[in-house]
Amino acid sequence: MASPSPAVATLPGPAADRFWSRTLQVTAWSVALGIGLEAAQLVLFLLQDKMPAGARVVADTCGKVTWSFCVCLGISCGLAAGRARPQAMALLGLLSAPAGFAVARSVHKSVGSALQVAPGAAEALSPFLLAGIKAVEYGIFGLIVARLSGRPVISLRSHVLAGFAIGLIFGTLVLLLLKRAQPALGALDLVGKTIPEFLFPAGCAAVVYVTERAGRLARGVL
Numbered sequence: 001m002a003s004p005s006p007a008v009a010t011l012p013g014p015a016a017d018r019f020w021s022r023t024l025q026v027t028a029w030s031v032a033l034g035i036g037l038e039a040a041q042l043v044l045f046l047l048q049d050k051m052p053a054g055a056r057v058v059a060d061t062c063g064k065v066t067w068s069f070c071v072c073l074g075i076s077c078g079l080a081a082g083r084a085r086p087q088a089m090a091l092l093g094l095l096s097a098p099a100g101f102a103v104a105r106s107v108h109k110s111v112g113s114a115l116q117v118a119p120g121a122a123e124a125l126s127p128f129l130l131a132g133i134k135a136v137e138y139g140i141f142g143l144i145v146a147r148l149s150g151r152p153v154i155s156l157r158s159h160v161l162a163g164f165a166i167g168l169i170f171g172t173l174v175l176l177l178l179k180r181a182q183p184a185l186g187a188l189d190l191v192g193k194t195i196p197e198f199l200f201p202a203g204c205a206a207v208v209y210v211t212e213r214a215g216r217l218a219r220g221v222l
Contacts, residue, residue, distance in 0.1 A: 021218070022077055022211050029207040030072045034065030036203065037196045044192040055115035063108030064196065070100025071200075072207045075142050086146040093142025098131040124181040130174070137170040141201055149212050156209050163205030171198035 038061040045051050052060070074096025075089065105127065111117075144162050148154065175194045179185065185193075 022215060023073065025211045025214060026073045026076045026207060027069060029210060030069040031065050033072070033200070033203040033207060034068035035061060037064050037068070037199060040199060041192060041195055044188060044195060048188050048192070053117070055117045056112070059108050059112035059115060059117050062111045063104045066107040067100050067104035068200070068204070070103055071096050071138060072204045074100070075138070075145060075204065076208045076211050086143045086150070089146030090139045090143035093145075094135050094139035097134040097138035101127075101131050101134050124178055125174070129177075133170060133174065137166060137201070141166050141204070145205060145208050149208060154209060154212060154216075156206065156213075159205040159209040160202050163202035167198045167201035170201075 038057070041060075042051070042057065071093075074092050141163070144166070145159065148158050148162060171194055174197045175190055178193060179190055
């Protein structure tokens with residue numbers, strides 16, 4: 001009598017469908033968020049009459065889209081198969097943020113090199129310092145978002161306000177560090193360089209809300 005073949009470890013059909021559906025949604029919204037961040041930064045550059053060259057804009061946009069995708073996917077897809085524990089979501093944020101930061105820097109440099117973008121000024125802050133700050137920031141972000149997304153009724157307002165509060169705290173920290181490293185920078189220059197730090201957490205929280213809400217509707221949960 002033939003022995004039964006070993007079971008292949010796969011996600012159940014509905015869970016796998018939810019995962020891939022969420023991944024596609026996060027991808028689309030992350031791209032939109034990354035482009036939106038670049039547009040906000042370009043508005044401030046325009047106000048200062050310091051518009052960068054088109055090739056640099058493309059490289060910057062690719063970096064922002066990559067960062068947005070890595071972080072939002074790491075946070076959001078932890079909820080794909082059901083309610084994740086806040087501690088696990090905090091760990092996802094802690095790991096995905098510095099990883100996404102490193103990948104985004106690599107993509108930015110690669111695209112810039114391919115488009116022959118001239119090297120910019122030396123970075124004022126150590127990338128290791130920034131990666132450490134982002135690890136702490138998005139560890140807290142993951143913890144808070146997991147608690148908000150685990151509620152019976154979820155709210156876009158609560159998600160965005162939580163993201164905005166986190167962005168305000170850590171964005172201010174980065175701004176102060178940048179001001180200390182480059183005291184000659186004017187106010188608009190400082191805001192222009194740090195505006196993604198302030199806006200991204202709120203945008204990512206909105207992405208998490210939208211994909212979680214869509215998942216609940218697909219499961220028939222109001």
